Amino acid sequence: MKYCSNCGKEIVKMIPEGDNIERYVCLHCNTIHYQNPKIIVGTIPIYEDKILLCKRAIEPQYGKWTIPAGFLELGERVEEGAIRETKEEANANVEIIKLQTVYSIPKISQVYLLFLAKLLDLDFSPGHETLATKLFSFEEIPWNEIAFTAVKFALKTYIDDKKNNRLEMTHVGFYPQHI
Numbered sequence: 001m002k003y004c005s006n007c008g009k010e011i012v013k014m015i016p017e018g019d020n021i022e023r024y025v026c027l028h029c030n031t032i033h034y035q036n037p038k039i040i041v042g043t044i045p046i047y048e049d050k051i052l053l054c055k056r057a058i059e060p061q062y063g064k065w066t067i068p069a070g071f072l073e074l075g076e077r078v079e080e081g082a083i084r085e086t087k088e089e090a091n092a093n094v095e096i097i098k099l100q101t102v103y104s105i106p107k108i109s110q111v112y113l114l115f116l117a118k119l120l121d122l123d124f125s126p127g128h129e130t131l132a133t134k135l136f137s138f139e140e141i142p143w144n145e146i147a148f149t150a151v152k153f154a155l156k157t158y159i160d161d162k163k164n165n166r167l168e169m170t171h172v173g174f175y176p177q178h179i
């Protein structure tokens with residue numbers, strides 16, 4: 001960040017009075033430009049004993065499999081964002097069941113909120129950012145071709161919960177996590 005989005009003048013990096021973290025500060029209009037983590041929302045769409053995965057048509061991780069997920073928009077509720085991303089990436093209709101995982105990646109300041117969701121029908125197809133959409137049984141999941149650690153974490157916790165009959169749980173993951 002170089003210029004103030006409020007007045008257009010140059011900004012400086014400094015610790016404001018009463019704070020203990022360096023911020024981008026505009027000394028012309030006294031705006032402090034706080035920066036906070038990005039929130040990513042998505043769903044694990046399930047249909048009977050299968051999970052809907054999307055093959056990525058964009059970088060990063062082009063060609064790898066993931067669940068439908070993306071950045072939460074301003075003014076949007078987390079569940080709405082997760083349903084919207086599922087519609088955009090897989091043209092799939094889902095109903096939220098519960099929050100499956102919360103996963104923080106402090107290194108890149110991202111927080112993932114991934115919901116377990118019921119796939120309402122089999123009328124799904126690849127969206128613009130997706131090469132293919134496919135239902136996988138637990139045994140078929142291509143673990144070595146899953147795009148992101150947070151997604152792997154969500155899928156593994158769901159499968160574990162399902163096998164151990166404890167589907168009411170929400171799991172919190174911390175980076176780095178070797179799974």
Ligand SMILES: [Zn+2]
Nearest residue numbers: 004007026029
């Ligand atoms: Zn300014």
